Amino acid sequence: MHEHVLISDSNKNLEDRIKVHHWWHLKTAKERLKFKALCKRGGLMAVGSISKPGQYPHTAMPLSVQDNFPSTPGKAKLERNGYFSFSRISGRWHSSTSAKFSFWVIVLIFLLACAAFQLKFSGFHTIGKVSWLNNPAWEKNVQHSCHVKRDEGLVVLVTGAAGFVGSHVSLHLKKRGDGVLGIDNFNSYYDPSLKTARRALLEKHGVFVVEGDINDAALLQTLFNLVPFTHVMHLAAQAGVRYAMENPGSYVHSNVAGLVVLFEACKNANPQPAIVWASSSSVYGLNRKVPFSEFDRTDKPASLYAATKKAGEVVAHTYNHIYGLSITGLRFFTVYGPWGRPDMAYFSFTKAILEGNTITVYQGPNGADLARDFTYIDDVVKGCVASLDTAQKSTGSGGKKKGIAQLRIFNLGNTKPVTVPDMVKILEKNLKTKAHMNIVSMPRNGDVPFTHANITRALQELSYNPSTDLETGLKKFVHWYRSYYDYSDQSRSTP
Numbered sequence: 001m002h003e004h005v006l007i008s009d010s011n012k013n014l015e016d017r018i019k020v021h022h023w024w025h026l027k028t029a030k031e032r033l034k035f036k037a038l039c040k041r042g043g044l045m046a047v048g049s050i051s052k053p054g055q056y057p058h059t060a061m062p063l064s065v066q067d068n069f070p071s072t073p074g075k076a077k078l079e080r081n082g083y084f085s086f087s088r089i090s091g092r093w094h095s096s097t098s099a100k101f102s103f104w105v106i107v108l109i110f111l112l113a114c115a116a117f118q119l120k121f122s123g124f125h126t127i128g129k130v131s132w133l134n135n136p137a138w139e140k141n142v143q144h145s146c147h148v149k150r151d152e153g154l155v156v157l158v159t160g161a162a163g164f165v166g167s168h169v170s171l172h173l174k175k176r177g178d179g180v181l182g183i184d185n186f187n188s189y190y191d192p193s194l195k196t197a198r199r200a201l202l203e204k205h206g207v208f209v210v211e212g213d214i215n216d217a218a219l220l221q222t223l224f225n226l227v228p229f230t231h232v233m234h235l236a237a238q239a240g241v242r243y244a245m246e247n248p249g250s251y252v253h254s255n256v257a258g259l260v261v262l263f264e265a266c267k268n269a270n271p272q273p274a275i276v277w278a279s280s281s282s283v284y285g286l287n288r289k290v291p292f293s294e295f296d297r298t299d300k301p302a303s304l305y306a307a308t309k310k311a312g313e314v315v316a317h318t319y320n321h322i323y324g325l326s327i328t329g330l331r332f333f334t335v336y337g338p339w340g341r342p343d344m345a346y347f348s349f350t351k352a353i354l355e356g357n358t359i360t361v362y363q364g365p366n367g368a369d370l371a372r373d374f375t376y377i378d379d380v381v382k383g384c385v386a387s388l389d390t391a392q393k394s395t396g397s398g399g400k401k402k403g404i405a406q407l408r409i410f411n412l413g414n415t416k417p418v419t420v421p422d423m424v425k426i427l428e429k430n431l432k433t434k435a436h437m438n439i440v441s442m443p444r445n446g447d448v449p450f451t452h453a454n455i456t457r458a459l460q461e462l463s464y465n466p467s468t469d470l471e472t473g474l475k476k477f478v479h480w481y482r483s484y485y486d487y488s489d490q491s492r493s494t495p
């Protein structure tokens with residue numbers, strides 16, 4: 001077999017080094033030895049594929065050149081003692097120029113592919129397309145967003161800031177003069193353009209939202225190094241009761257693993273912040289005793305979503321116990337309102353009714369209507385802010401507990417459950433349109449037949465006193481929905 005060998009013996013520059021100087025036809029062992037000696041003398045290293053054991057590679061290049069090659073993973077990695085096959089056509093290099101060109105094109109494509117891969121999968125830290133690593137402009141945004149404008153103001157890291165509750169809480173805190181920094185991964189569980197619009201609103205009011213995941217420990221550490229947060233309002237989560245059957249991993253990832261990563265960052269921070277975080281009414285699961293009290297058992301979750309929220313409460317206990325983190329868990333009861341979540345029934349029903357589509361309404365056993373303790377967003381925001389304001393300091397430092405720390409759980413409900421068909425009637429009235437309803441038995445999908453909060457504890461300790469009934473709240477929601485999606489802006493898609 002005739003081998004065509006490309007040899008470079010110039011050391012002037014990278015271009016010259018891969019210039020073709022000789023064509024060799026290695027027919028015999030003697031020729032191969034000669035080639036090998038030549039490589040050695042010129043400081044060259046033979047590279048190229050070997051089609052049979054004992055054969056020499058197809059091409060040669062200086063060792064120094066190889067140091068300039070990217071050390072990238074994968075099959076095409078160029079190894080010092082390995083072999084890399086260039087574009088060889090019919091066993092012959094057509095010309096040195098085309099070989100050189102092909103080679104660098106391949107290298108370039110490979111580098112670009114690696115960069116794209118890293119950006120997408122390795123937690124490469126970006127804001128839009130800008131890396132946060134050693135980025136003074138980004139650090140300035142972070143610090144500016146955390147600037148406190150009132151006496152005794154808080155410095156709060158809000159996770160899930162581009163989410164429904166997160167955006168409302170962030171705005172409220174910022175407006176009263178607290179320093180607020182948001183973080184959100186802008187995932188596509190529901191239309192990310194709604195999250196982007198919420199972010200635009202926040203940024204208009206001076207709240208910077210870092211695009212990143214709570215599972216990114218390095219990013220969290222960077223934020224805690226930059227800012228001495230007094231509080232963390234942790235609202236980032238995988239929400240939705242029924243979606244847990246479709247994508248169980250996302251619940252474990254965000255609601256359990258993500259929570260632990262966040263607690264770790266808080267535990268290591270100096271000072272340790274106090275944490276307020278979103279649990280859920282769903283932890284009451286199959287509880288039949290109403291109204292649901294924080295003293296009731298919560299060991300029978302009906303969905304994986306509920307199970308991960310319950311797990312979060314248990315994890316919170318551990319971090320409070322071992323590290324002295326001050327932690328307050330809030331059990332939200334079907335929060336609704338402007339800028340809400342398109343996956344929730346009141347929101348998706350509104351869209352369907354306006355578009356003339358049929359809505360599916362679930363019924364409980366024996367044809368009983370399902371009911372929810374729908375809670376208006378402004379009331380929930382008050383509960384969140386009161387929790388931050390009444391949170392005691394964490395007691396640990398340097399990762400060690402220095403004393404007993406506060407650990408609280410509160411129901412943030414409305415205490416006035418409304419059935420789903422009644423909720424539909426309110427929507428019909430506000431939308432001035434009759435809904436087409438398909439009534440079906442509640443599938444076994446994690447749903448619970450009713451929720452009803454006892455809010456005595458929140459009233460006592462937080463002065464939490466919800467004041468918006470469903471009629472008033474849905475009216476406000478429909479008003480927002482119409483202005484947001486009312487097709488005056490044709491470029492904006494409906495949810």
Ligand SMILES: O=C(O)[C@H]1O[C@H](OP(=O)(O)OP(=O)(O)OC[C@H]2O[C@@H](n3ccc(=O)[nH]c3=O)[C@H](O)[C@@H]2O)[C@H](O)[C@@H](O)[C@H]1O
Nearest residue numbers: 239240241280281282332333334344345360361362370447
């Ligand atoms: O309090 C919570 O902890 C949770 O509240 C919310 O869950 P849910 O109370 O289940 O709200 P939501 O989906 O609006 O369904 C409302 C009602 O409509 C019924 N429902 C729903 C959909 C449908 O197509 N038909 C229907 O009848 C359905 O059977 C139910 O009876 C949050 O989504 C969740 O993230 C979590 O925060």
